Amino acid sequence: MADTTLVVAGVTVDFDGFKANQDVDVTFEQGRLHFLIGPNGAGKTTLVDALTGLVRGTGTATYAGRDLLTMKSHEIVRAGVGRTFQTATVFEELTVLQNLDIAGGVHRSAWRMGRARKGVPSYVQDALETIGLTSVADLPAGRLAHGEKQWLEIGMLLVQDAKVMFLDETVAGMSAEERSETGALLRRIAPDRTIIVIEHDMEFVRTYADVVTVLHAGKVLAEGSIEQVQADERVQEVYLGRTATADVEVDDA
């Protein structure tokens, strides 16, 4: 299995003088669930935007010998780096099956694009089973529940064979049940991939994170296991301090 490590070095995103990210160094390794946390405005989503070609950044982001920062969005995807967005964006009028099938279309020839789909490709069937949506394969994606849409998005990343996946607040708005299913899904698919999750829900982070990187004001504040990060005084000061107290209250209740 090829190594899917993504090395980010000195990435800075400058919005007309405002530095949304400054000198970010972080290494995302294969097989770990890597969480990006930090208060609102810490630059989590901006960093992912920069790494997926949505905003311009300086520095380097080396994946498989190429610098993602010099590539366009669709080229980055073709190189094997995929992402989801905060609001689930699936193609509502197409069925679950069609959504997944489209995701697998990148490497199809013009001739095959001009013809109708026959049957269900094996990789689409695999993804359907992995995300647990086989029973609703023929339903329009617009009819799915919120959590199911997020799973469908992850399924689309699986079909497009993304080796690096950025998931932006995937469990936001999910029920407790959906959260644990999502966590289990991430665990299932993590071993062959590099998965980076932006998350606010500390309970979810604690349960599933292998590595946590804390961003604050555009910079990396701390990195390590959840215990290490929570023990860090600076982190407690800017971010976890408040959340930790809040969590204690919840735990007491």
Next chain:
Amino acid sequence: MSTSTSAASRIKPWLPLLGIALLALALLVIAPAMLSPFRLNNLGKYCCWAIVAVGIGLAWGRGGMLVMGQGVFFGIGGYAMAMHLKLEAAGPGQVPDFMQLYGDGSMPWWWEPFRSPVITIAAIILVPALVAGLLGFAIFKRRVKGAYFAILTQALAVVFATLLIATIKQTGGFNGLNNFPSFFGYSLYDPVNKKMVYLIAAGLLIVCLVIVWQINRSRFGELLVATRDAEERVRFLGHDPANIKLIAFVIAAVMASVGGAMFAPIAGIISPSDVDAAASILFIAGVALGGRAGLFGPALGALAVGYGQSTLSERFPNEWTYFQGALFVVVILLIPGGLSSVLKRFRKDVARQTTELRGLTVTEPPTEVKVHG
């Protein structure tokens, strides 16, 4: 019951072909047998507009690009054909009549290639493809969309018509090009040949419908709809949405050009008023009326608007444009999905009622299912 559903689902994808066959029967067999030569010729005009509409259905209905300037491509095809017919009428080595009338009797160099029937037909296909390709490339790569795209294409139609009016010596100006005695060697005074020209136009409409039917069911068609609904998402599937839109835009342009090319010999004239901004909006009106996203909506809508235009303009020569404007407003306000959407909604209601009667659970949005006390 499962076998009947699977049989039904096996037949369902082919139903549109049956519809196309029925339309072909009506246009190619029944209409020529029933209608007077005058009415048949009118129907031929509507078919030309319907060809344009089928392309708009693809670009706008499936691709989300509100093409408000299809008159430009209609005009490219129409004028290319008209130039050939004028040269044919003038005879070998001769110059079209209007050039002697308005100018000094010399012919611009770019008219010369249109003496050849082969080059003319090639130009009807290739010139709009090239123009739309370059234009679309510039527009879509810059990510111009929505209202800006619509205004831009509309402006092009204005520019195109203004240019035609200003070049009376080269294009006949406001009067356009008219008076075509023959079509590729066949006299247009002979009713049999007139009928043949009609059959070619109607046949081309059927061909365009089959092409769009195949595009809609193809993976490209699914991708086009996906691009319409969530362009950024498509980008993150590794596609460049600009290329997907470009293909649909070019196909729509070529169809508009083919419609224009057949319009010239059938109407006997092509002039700036057939290709200007107002004409372009009229193309859109037909598509909106019929329902832009379906296969038949655009074509049937265009046929209906064409028919309405002729009938109303015969009876109320001064007021019919008001009818048309009112129709457009009513459709946009009350049935934005067009008439075909009304039919679909009705069918869905019936289906829901029958499933409920059978006591089967209808799949509801999960939020409503998850209500437990």
